[in-house]
Amino acid sequence: MLVKIVEGGKEFSLPGxxxxxxxxxxxxxxxLAPYISIHPHNISSGPPLVPPGGGHPLGTDELGxxxxxxxxxxxxxxxxxxxxxxxxxxxxxxxxxxxxxxxxGWPDKVFMRLIDIMIVxxxxxxxxxxxxFFGPSLLNIIFVLALFSWVFPARIVxxxxxxxxxxxxxxxxxxxxxxxxxxxxKHFLPEVFPLVAVNMIRLSGRAIVAEAGLSFLGLGDxxxxxxxxIIHHATNFKGIYYTDFWKWWLLxxxxxxxxxxxxxxxxxxxxxRMVDPRLGR
Amino acid sequence: MEYLFTIWVLVTLNFFLPRAMPGDxxxxxxxxxxxxxxxxxxxxxxxxxxxxxxxxxxxxxxxxYLADLLRGDLGYSLYYNEPVSAIILRRLPWTTFLVMAAxxxxxxxxxxxxxxxxxxxxxxxxxxxxxxxxxxxxxPAFLLGLVLLFTFAAGLGLFPLSGAITHFASYSSWWEKLxxxxxxxxxxxxxxxxxxxxGMYLLSRNSMTTVLEKDYLRTAWxxxxxxxxxxxxxxxxxxxxxxxxxxxxxxxxLVGGAILVENVFAYPGLGHLMREAVMVHDYPxxxxxxxxxxxxxxLANFLADLVYRKLDPRIGDYSGIRxx
Numbered sequence: 001m002l003v004k005i006v007e008g009g010k011e012f013s014l015p016g017x018x019x020x021x022x023x024x025x026x027x028x029x030x031x032l033a034p035y036i037s038i039h040p041h042n043i044s045s046g047p048p049l050v051p052p053g054g055g056h057p058l059g060t061d062e063l064g065x066x067x068x069x070x071x072x073x074x075x076x077x078x079x080x081x082x083x084x085x086x087x088x089x090x091x092x093x094x095x096x097x098x099x100x101x102x103x104x105g106w107p108d109k110v111f112m113r114l115i116d117i118m119i120v121x122x123x124x125x126x127x128x129x130x131x132x133f134f135g136p137s138l139l140n141i142i143f144v145l146a147l148f149s150w151v152f153p154a155r156i157v158x159x160x161x162x163x164x165x166x167x168x169x170x171x172x173x174x175x176x177x178x179x180x181x182x183x184x185x186k187h188f189l190p191e192v193f194p195l196v197a198v199n200m201i202r203l204s205g206r207a208i209v210a211e212a213g214l215s216f217l218g219l220g221d222x223x224x225x226x227x228x229x230i231i232h233h234a235t236n237f238k239g240i241y242y243t244d245f246w247k248w249w250l251l252x253x254x255x256x257x258x259x260x261x262x263x264x265x266x267x268x269x270x271x272x273r274m275v276d277p278r279l280g281r
Numbered sequence: 282m283e284y285l286f287t288i289w290v291l292v293t294l295n296f297f298l299p300r301a302m303p304g305d306x307x308x309x310x311x312x313x314x315x316x317x318x319x320x321x322x323x324x325x326x327x328x329x330x331x332x333x334x335x336x337x338x339x340x341x342x343x344x345x346y347l348a349d350l351l352r353g354d355l356g357y358s359l360y361y362n363e364p365v366s367a368i369i370l371r372r373l374p375w376t377t378f379l380v381m382a383a384x385x386x387x388x389x390x391x392x393x394x395x396x397x398x399x400x401x402x403x404x405x406x407x408x409x410x411x412x413x414x415x416x417x418x419x420x421p422a423f424l425l426g427l428v429l430l431f432t433f434a435a436g437l438g439l440f441p442l443s444g445a446i447t448h449f450a451s452y453s454s455w456w457e458k459l460x461x462x463x464x465x466x467x468x469x470x471x472x473x474x475x476x477x478x479x480g481m482y483l484l485s486r487n488s489m490t491t492v493l494e495k496d497y498l499r500t501a502w503x504x505x506x507x508x509x510x511x512x513x514x515x516x517x518x519x520x521x522x523x524x525x526x527x528x529x530x531x532x533x534x535l536v537g538g539a540i541l542v543e544n545v546f547a548y549p550g551l552g553h554l555m556r557e558a559v560m561v562h563d564y565p566x567x568x569x570x571x572x573x574x575x576x577x578x579x580l581a582n583f584l585a586d587l588v589y590r591k592l593d594p595r596i597g598d599y600s601g602i603r604x605x
Contacts, residue, residue: 122536125536125540125574128559258420
């Protein structure tokens with residue numbers, strides 16, 4: 001089924017292909033950041049607030065730091081937060097889903113209640129409080145985001161396990177004496193993995209948006225210059241409303257974020273439709 | 282029951298957070314503005330420990346904290362020099378106003394667009410709406426807010442840049458004041474509404490499509506009922522059920538969006554206050570806002586459960602409720 005996803009890239013509709021292309025470009029920009037950014041991303045390399053063109057392709061910010069370099073390095077932060085959160089949430093949520101679905105009984109009840117609560121709980125206030133108390137390092141942010149994301153893979157895995165558990169081939173495997181671990185590795189995980197993998201893309205989109213929001217509030221990791229943090233600095237600049245600086249300082253990180261998030265959404269929508277037609281809304 | 286338990290967990294979390302924080306209260310008390318660190322003598326230390334009740338066992342502190350909470354005492358703001366509850370009460374109406382307006386507008390317009398789309402399924406209108414609203418549904422509210430702010434407020438000058446009412450303005454009548462408030466709230470509400478529109482649209486389109494295929498609708502057509510009656514009495518009423526659930530389920534993320542949007546527009550609600558409080562390290566205030574916001578959302582969901590039970594007598598199976 002995993003092979004089907006990879007091959008499915010060819011069957012993508014036009015928006016799906018566009019999304020895939022964008023993510024690849026962002027990935028490349030993040031990996032090659034030191035080579036494609038002409039200027040340093042952390043120290044000033046020219047006069048402040050230069051419009052795009054000349055030596056600075058996207059202009060500079062109030063400290064004279066090249067924006068293009070900042071965007072390239074910011075892509076690293078966004079991708080790290082996105083995929084880090086998704087991975088953590090998928091692992092944790094997957095585990096809980098398996099336990100809950102396979103064992104049933106009281107662990108299942110406890111986890112289901114917990115999930116119901118986590119879904120209604122507003123995540124941003126909790127994130128702000130935790131960031132305020134424990135310091136806004138990237139690791140903390142990923143951890144908190146994962147804390148609010150595991151619910152989705154957990155539900156998917158649980159319902160899938162519940163469904164697969166009743167299939168006759170699992171029943172017959174059990175009568176032949178297959179242990180829990182054997183069933184997990186041989187039957188459950190292959191069935192569950194594609195759905196979780198697809199959900200991870202959606203989760204990383206959410207995480208990237210959430211990180212951008214926290215950074216926009218000034219609660220992101222101040223040492224890692226993410227796209228949200230650039231927006232934070234730009235909007236907190238005193239004269240931003242009355243000058244033309246927003247035309248590059250604010251516009252480019254904004255565009256980068258929007259394009260990235262929409263691309264991720266397009267890809268996940270495409271994959272969801274492919275893996276499970278019933279999941280597509 | 283479940284909600285009470287959650288609230289208890291939140292309250293307890295709120296109690297232990299500052300105690301789990303690295304550092305020592307005396308570090309914060311003694312360092313003024315990060316300038317100089319004054320040293321406390323052992324006597325002064327003892328005095329303050331006693332004054333703040335920190336010399337008592339944790340269990341005792343916890344109990345008195347709970348008692349304070351029950352009396353509505355959220356502590357004392359270090360920065361504003363006022364009881365936290367008073368500050369919050371002053372700011373809460375603005376946030377509530379934003380959120381309610383956005384919920385109302387997005388739900389109504391989303392339902393209308395979704396129903397239109399379902400009615401003209403696979404036609405041009407449906408395809409156009411679907412494509413654009415799907416893209417729109419992925420854009421977070423605060424990024425939308427920035428666009429609105431820079432085009433309509435900063436660029437065209439049609440709306441104020443920040444705040445909720447014009448300062449020092451005197452109004453000749455109450456409706457002039459109302460107009461001013463609406464004028465200030467328009468862009469933030471729009472940002473929140475547009476950001477939610479996509480989700481509501483997709484849900485109602487889905488829900489309406491399923492209902493339109495039901496047997497009782499075919500019966501209604503066969504009876505020769507007028508189209509209006511079929512759409513509003515038969516189809517829409519049934520399609521609304523999952524929408525109602527979703528409105529409340531997504532309240533949490535909407536509040537998160539409102540916190541960010543308030544900061545975009547410097548709107549004087551709880552979100553803006555929370556950020557200010559974090560920036561000046563006013564921990565009692567941060568915690569107070571956190572508690573009030575989360576408990577409000579939980580209460581709203583609790584009410585929704587009750588309402589939903591009334592609306593749908595078949596309640597018991599969870600099939601209609603989907604998060605996401």
